[in-house]
Amino acid sequence: MKLHYKPKRNLLETILQVEILQGLALTLRKLFSPPITRQYPQEKPPMYPGFRGQHALVRDPLTNESKCVGCMRCATVCPSRCIQIRFHEGESGERVIDQYSIEALRCVFCGYCVEVCPVGAITMTEAFEYASYERETIFFDQEALLANWDHFCAQSGHDETYVNPFWRPRGARESTLPASQRMKVPDDWTIEGQFVGTRVRQAQESEDARHAEAVNG
């Protein structure tokens, strides 16, 4: 194969410097195209499902407390070890949380803690503007995490169903998911096989069957 780094020009093209004129035409065309700039502080970026923003503990509307059962899965799966949980045994053997804290400055925002949570207690909200001059305000204890949730709900209008649809391990069968993550998924979120709900699986299976039939027949 022969590479042409510099295509040949004829004399007229050399005199008129066509490449320069082409470049000038391109920039002139772009001068009148609409700019893609987003005027950030006034104009917020659009939020997509599954945005991994500020951490929050979902406030259970029944108990008005955190849903956390102290299973330690999030603390175990966390790759940056930024979740700390302390608990003691209650009267009937349940775990009572003494301390639940996330050091958000160490967090890598992988979202594993949300995926593994069996009760949908921890989530990542769509809030991302919480930069601060004090490190202490970015170290979230249990109260701060619950307050993050309240703040997010008040601002965005979401309720506790926000947690369920997206935050589930990808490709996992619905029957293997914990109960809290088996809630209904909106139809437009069943893309790329991320959510293997009953309906999607049935649709896929019937399509596979049709395909097999077409191949055999």
Added chain:
Amino acid sequence: MMTIWSSWIWESKNHEHCLPAGESMHYLIIVLQIALLLAIVLLHVAYVTYFERKIIGHMQVRLGPMLVGWHGLLQPIADGIKSFFKEDIIPEQADKPLFLAAPIICLVTMLTSLAVLPFARGWVLADINIGLLFIFAMSSLASYGIILAGWASNSKYTFLGGMRSMAQVISYEIPLGLSLVGVMMLSGSLNLSEIVAAQGTSLFSTYLFPQCIGFFVFFIAMLAETNRVPFDLPEAETELVSGYITEYSGMRYAMFFMAEYIGMMVMASIGTVCFLGGWNGPFAIPFFPPFWFILKVYGFLFLFIWIRATLPRYRYDQLMALGWKVLIPLALLNIFLTGLFKVLVS
């Protein structure tokens, strides 16, 4: 405001001819005219930077300045205030007198060349017979400012920038001068007003068409002379930090900046006067005779900005090769052809 100015000019002419007693009045009026011209030109410098940022921004599918004032219209004023109050740093190892003089040399020479530009018939501060030569002299002197800035800062980057500027100016003064020799031959004058008058009033009688080779050479040499992209090697940001102005800050930095933009405007005016027929347009504009002149200069400035948004910087040896091997022979050919044409016609 413009009509007041033109009436001043008339008055000054009258004083000159009829009233020798009003000599001091005459000088006062000239000083006022200079002040007015300075104010207008510096305002233009400020807003050329604004439009440069806006146009380049939109060409790169961005917005450019948007925050200060409506669509960032007050941005140049904010920039001016900022650079005025910024700390003026003089490096310890710098050659202090030269370091302080360099931006002043740059700015003063550029401002001086404004004096001979004819904005309209009679709208010229100094209608001297060697106008074109005076402009050349001033633009060459301005490069001394750049070279001295590079030398006096005592830093690698400024030194390299200064050296590049020296070589570039020596290479490109020659084609710039030679490209205008054809214009001088056709008009038979170095006086800028007479050059405009010699071109007649219609677009097709301007020197753009008989001197198209000259205009081509002039345009490229003009870009190089004003240190604009694609010939901005003296202040190549990607290689030399900021070239010869690396060590400057605050108002001194702003002075180099102003000198560069006034240089652009002066060169655009020379191009307008020598090739595009100066203040003559398709029809006369009442009360504001320099309308067409200003429009043409704006066109040139847009071209400067447009080219900056399009072309990458030349390599140093390419710059030299272009100057010596292409532009100078072309300019000489242009002179030869013009002379031949004149001999054949007469």
